[in-house]
Amino acid sequence: MMQEEGAGCRFLTFTLGEVFFALDIYSVREILDLQDITRIPGAQEYMRGVVNVRGTAVPVMDLRMKFGLGRVEKTLNTRVVIVEIKKNDSTVVVGAMADSVKEVLELEPDAIDPPPAMGAAVRTDFIRGIGKHGGRFILILDVDKVFTSEEVQDVARVVEEAARDSMAGAA
Amino acid sequence: MTMDQAVTTYRDEALELLAELERAVLDLEADPGNRDRMAACFRAMHTIKGGGAMFGFEEISRFTHEIETAFDLVRNGKLPVTSQLLTATLMAGDHIKALLFVPEGPPPDELLTRSEELLQVFRSMLAEAGQAAPATAPAAAVPPAPSPAAASIPTYGGADSDGSACDLPDAGPPAIYWVRFAPAADLLANGTEPLGLFEELAALGPYRAHARIADIPALDAPGYDPEALAASYEILLMTCRGENAIRDVFLFVEDTCRLAVVPLVTGRLRGSDLEEFLAFFSHMPADEEQTVAASRLRTLVEARLRQVEAIRAKGPSKEQAPKLKQETAPASTSLRVDSAKLDALVNMVGELVILQSRLRQAVKGENMAAAADVDEDLERLTDAMRDSALELRMLPIGTVFSVFLRLVRDLSASLGKEVNFVAEGAETELDKTVIDRLKDPLIHIIRNSLDHGIEPPGERTQAGKPPAGRIILSAGHSGGNVVIRIRDDGRGVDPARIRKKAVERGLLAPDADVSDKELLALLFEPGFSTAEKVSDVSGRGVGMDVVKKNIEAMRGTVDMENAMGQGTTTVITLPLTLAIIDGFNVRVGDESYIVPLSNLRGFQERFVTGQPRQVDSIERMGHLIPLVSLRRLFSVPGGQPDYERVVIVEADGEMTGIAVDVVVGRQQAVIKSLDESYRHLKWIAGTTINGDGSISLILDVPRLLRMAREQYQRTDERESPL
Structure with missing residues (x-):
């Protein structure tokens, strides 16, 4: 599932509420402070609108809303992570709103568990794996799936399940 | 420039040349005596051929060569311009286009077969004309009666003219010979130019040679003589002139050199075919008995001959070969720009630099008035630059017109209708993207006019119209828009039939009160076609709605005007630029x-x-x-x-x-x-x-x-x- 077997992968970690998430560093183009977002009427709610990134209108997605974790509010720490997704021959650029951006992290493949099996009710295919770092869970996102699917994904249940799994493992 | 870029450039250029060829051919059709257009055909073929060999499109260069030969004869007045020739040339153009988009490596077999079929058509025309091809033999390079066209362009003569020596009066049946030639070491000292021998050989027919270089001493070998010849040559030659003609070439050196002429088989092969056998020589041991080697080589050549014959035999029966996928050729991504436009833009960039330094001075000196001046100038300059940058993307719409000319020609022939196609306003400029995306909708509308609109000649005469129909495509500016009209003088659309169809399809209530205009708008609904039967050309009902969608995607509109019995006009309105x-x-x-x-x-x-x-x-x-x-x-x-x-x-x-x-x-x-x-x-x-x-x-x-x-x-x- 990782790009390179054996080698550690580098991730950018960020928070949505209390939950830590990570994106493959290679898909991140830049991190911007939150600026004025132009609302696009009629779009899904989690699509917050477009921002001007040096002359291009880049769509911005509210990951909290996308994952059913409420809504990203504007604070000092709010950031927009600009992500590049390769789609066929073109590159799609999307901004992801996060409550805060933490650090760049290297994770060894054995520190990453596969996503918990949740049955058909909850989709977990947008999670590449669950990493552990400093006693925390980090949900590693599959960039392609998160930013191209149109559904709202229920992350809260995945977090719960992952916690229970690891408790069981520890006991 | 890397090779890749060079190949792309060649491809773009070849496509342009092919478009030009097509225009020239269609012009010739209207005016068969036009010498300029004949020369244009020849030039296009000649350039495509030359570039093809240079950029690895061997098959194109090989294929084009013979057509070029045909047009060389045409422009010298030796081959008449017939509709058969023009049709074959158009098909050859399509074929070259297909070859252009073959990915690297040799083209697939079906394309090679197609080459052979088309070449066969040209060969039979050349044969019918009973034409000697004097231009190809260097000795007879002066045409007997130089025509004006021939005088202005040097006559083409090539060392690789495939088998044209066979057309000379004293020619026998074509045969393939194996010539082994080892020049004497002191050949140069005797004043003989070995290359001259090869040139003479070329006059006999196409040949391919393999040089044995094993005996060439190293540069640091003791007693190395730079003027001594040590190589020997294995040559395969196809000629109709017989063994003696070959020996004549070596007449003056025969005594001092080793020479063997081995007849292999009777039959005709092209130079490029001969090339395949060169590998045979590189694997052949130097001391192998000549007769043994000859019999091995003979079997190889015979096998190839049979293959070529088989392809030739198939040729004429498949003349209406399957339509090649010419329409899938991707739109060119590069753009030719009038250099005057570029100059203007570069001038403005110069001005911009000056303005910037003025602005810096004004800011340094905190001179608000000066800064305001700069601001004003900058505004003017920005406007001008924007216009001029946009103009770079503008192309005359005429670049796509020739496609339609061809379409009308081919379709009207297959439908048995006579149609004159008139294009007006070819100079109207439009954004390149718009032109590219406009092509398919226009093709569709013109097809509709041809298929449904224009009546067969008999029906037209009965209706008191001239037997030949007319389709007029006109483009022009109107306000900030470009308006394109496609008008035909056919039977028009019958509103009653649209109504009947619409009711059948459930698009309209039987008692609905709708105007003719609204009925016409129904034609643009998905799945609507009034054609009684589905033809190859149109009537599948997947058309006008797609046309409308495409045009609307470019922020344009499409409308239809109709006069029963007098034809329809489709009007497309488009914004000047998409940017x-x-x-x-x-x-x-x-x-x-x-x-x-x-x-x-x-x-x-x-x-x-x-x-x-x-x-x-x-x-x-x-x-x-x-x-x-x-x-x-x-x-x-x-x-x-x-x-x-x-x-x-x-x-x-x-x-x-x-x-x-x-x-x-x-x-x-x-x-x-x-x-x-x-x-x-x-x-x-x-x-x-x-x-x-x-x-x-x-x-x-x-x-x-x-x-x-x-x-x-x-x-x-x-x-x-x-």
Whole structure:
């Protein structure tokens, strides 16, 4: 599932509420402070609108809303992570709103568990794996799936399940 | 320039040349005696051939060579311009196009077979004309009666003219010989030029040679003599002149050199075919008995001959070969620009640099007046630069016209109709992207005219029309738009038939009261076709709706005018460019939108008490027109003001008002297309970045109003049962 077997992968970690998430560093183009977002009427709610990134209108997605974790509010720490997704021959650029951006992290493949099996009710295919770092869970996102699917994904249940799994493992 | 780029350039150039060839051929069809056009055909073929060999398109160069030979004869007046020749040339053009898009490596077998079939057609024409090809034998390079065209362009003579020596009067049956030639070491000292021998050999027919270089001493070998020849040559030659002619070539050196001429088989092969056997020599041991080697080689050559014969035999029967996928050739991504336009742009960039230094000085000296001057100049310059940069993308629409000419020619022949195609306004310039995307819709409309519109000659005479139909394609500017009309003088569309069909398809209630105009609009509905039977050409009902969709995607409109018995006219209106739009900036709450000028008809105002309805009505020039509240439609946050401006727009032929908070003013908006994640919001034509860095959405007014109407009808239905 990782790009390179054996080698550690580098991730950018960020928070949505209390939950830590990570994106493959290679898909991140830049991190911007939150600026004025132009609302696009009629779009899904989690699509917050477009921002001007040096002359291009880049769509911005509210990951909290996308994952059913409420809504990203504007604070000092709010950031927009600009992500590049390769789609066929073109590159799609999307901004992801996060409550805060933490650090760049290297994770060894054995520190990453596969996503918990949740049955058909909850989709977990947008999670590449669950990493552990400093006693925390980090949900590693599959960039392609998160930013191209149109559904709202229920992350809260995945977090719960992952916690229970690891408790069981520890006991 | 890397090889890849060079190949791309060659491909682009070849495509242009092919387009030119096609135009020339079609011109020749109308005026078979036109020498300029004959020369143009020859030139196109010649250039394609030369470049093909250079950039690894061996098959193109091989294939084109013989057609070039044919046109060389044509322009020298030795081969008549027949419709057979022109048709074959058009097909050859298509074939070259297909070869151009073969990925690296040798072309697939079906293309090679096709080459052979087409070449066969040309060969038989050459044979019919009973033409000797004197131009190809260097000894006879002067044509007996130089024509003006021949005098101005040097006659082409090549060492690799395949088998044309066979056309000389003393020619025998073609045969393939194996010539082994080892020049004497002191050949140069005797004043013989070995290359001259090979040139003479070339005059006999195509040959391929393999050099044995094993005996060449190393440069540092003791007693090395740089003037001594040590190589020997294995040569395969196809000629009709017999063994003696070959020996004649070596007449003066025969005594001192080793020479063997071994006849292999009777038959005709091309130079490129001979090349395949060269590998045989490199594997052949130097001391192998000549007769043994000859019999081995003979079997190889015979096998190849049989293969070629088989292909030739298939040739004539498959003349109407399957249509090659010429239409899938991708649109060229490069662009040819008038150098004057570039010069103008570069001048302006120079001016820009000067302005920048003036600005720096003004800022340093804190001279507001000077800075204001610069600002003014900069505004003027920016305008000019924008126009000139956009102009770079403009192409005359005539570049696609030749495609249609060809289409009409081919289709009218296959439908058994006579049609004259007239193109007007070829110089009208349009954005390159628009032209590329316009081609398919136009092809479709013209096909429709040909298939459904124009009647067969007999029917036309009965109706008192000239037997040959007429399709006129005209392009021209009108306001900020380009208008393209396709007019035919055929039978026109019968509104009664549309009605019948529409009722059958359930698109129309049987008792509906609709105007002819509305009936015509039905033609653009998906799945609608009035053709009684589906033909190869049209009538599948997947057409006009796609045309409409394509045109609308370019912010254009398409309309149809119809006169029963006198033909139809399809009118396409397109914006000049897709990159910039002229419009008015309006604000609702904190949000700003651009209403394109092309839809705008005026401004009014209204006073609101309480909460306005999403769709209301307003009086304009004595009529009540619908009024849409943008605030309600987009659920813009914020309080409703009690005074609103109303923007009057026209879409689909109807006036509608759109209520907004403020009209900010006119703005030229550079369109940035919206990301794919918003692609489903059709009523947004794009976004634009304002001077202050904020973003405005550009409205697609017709779509916006359609959406508003649908919403309105839905709420209406919901509320009516109550």
